[in-house]
Amino acid sequence: MLAIYGTSGLMYRGPIEDLRRVLPSLRAARPRALAVETDRPDFADSAFRLMGHGDDEGPARPEATLPRPAAVAVQAYGGVQRPAPQRHPLERVRDVMTPEAVTVRDDMTVAEGWHRLAERALGQAPVLDGQGRLVGLLTRAELLHIDRLPRPEDSALVWRAFLAQPLASVMVTPVPAVTPDTALRRLALALLTTGLPGMPVIDDAGGLVGFVSRSDVLKAVVHDPPLDLWAG
Template sequence: MNLADFVRAERVVVPLPGPTLQHAAMALLDRLVRDGAVAHPERLRARVAEERAEDVVGMGDRAFLLHYRSDAVRELVVALGVTRAPVERELGESDETQSASIVLLIAAHPRQAALYLQVVGAFARLLSKPAVVAEVLSQPTAEALAALPVLAQVTLRDQLIVRDLMTERPRSVSPDAPLKDAALDMVRAGVAGLPVVDDGGRVVGMLSQRELLQHLLNNYLHRGGHQAPAAGTPAAPDGRPRAVRDVMTRQVLCVSPEQPVAEVAAMMTNKDVDRVPVVREGRLVGFLTRGDIVRKLIGS
């Protein structure tokens, strides 16, 4: 399987209308609808109209990659277009804009998470190459663009596994460590979470900013909102300072180093988890975050 398998002349628009990215996106969506590739057009139109920042990968001044997971389509579909003049996209609430002349729209049903990640990543890496961008821009017709040899040359690689992306020998913390010390360690290291491991290296919990915030908020409200407590605020009548075990979550999603990244990414999305310990026979061997996956997808 290669990228040429997903690019059909009927779903390529040359030239693509502008002047904004939204105009271009809707034109590509219309082409997919006309070709019968969208089961529920209005549902996908509504999603595209939301213009969520997480749905767009802006690749400098080269291309925009729009990607959606939606049950509005039954299978993964791709639409591609090239504009005569660059189309623009506003960046947040600032006056800054980003522009590009290539727009790619990918939509896939949620059950196709693995294929979706592979295709999005492959197109992102391909369009990061200036020579390929120049070749795409030079094609005069949809048929010529769909027939570009470079598309057939990009074979979808075997699925990445967690071991390829994880951080080895990650930071961790003992369940008996003072909570204040663990919080300071997180701040100094610039990490948003730490796996909690026992003396045998087994994962027994997770300490993240969510648990710390909940602890601080509870103490703040308990004090009547008059004084923000430190992370080491006593947790019991005996005056014992809070330890990590008092605050950590014990329900931890752990993954194996041999699991496919696409499978793990889908699990993290469905369970709204930002980071997972990687374990072998229960013992911590690595750590994987959403950021690790995103960086790999866009080839940085």
């Protein structure tokens, strides 16, 4: 299910497949630079290295020196103590989304919105109005677009005026949102159609319950297989 929210409230609710028909009312986000995440090594491999295992010069595993029946017993005991996580195919937005998304308010200034994105290392954030309703999406790409920024030769007053604008004047609106039970295949279709880096996730009442980005889907592919894009 897809919903589109703007400053006037809910503008559309219906199948994601109809997005192309309503897309002309949206401002597509522009591309942003890619970032490579390097701070999430695989936990199991990291723990193995920290214990001195896994490289040629490290100490041998204790069970490697035991007779085979004893080694099997040690491994079985370790499996009981550290059971393998139960995995299920990732099929829905709820399986990959980030709950409790970082948000900004439409009456915050550009400087405040930029600081919020920078301090959380985010590329985008849902925009809420004073009543907590979804009204738009703030993206780093929109803030940095050449047509929006003052020129380098402009005075400090011009730059200060730009930074003092409310986010309502620079956010992407209307903005599409999906529900937690949306199939990942349909989410991918919506992201490709709009060019947005991610979408807010709402409940049936329209309340914001999270955010799902392209990065969330890619992290799921890398860290939490299997991924079932054909469910639903």
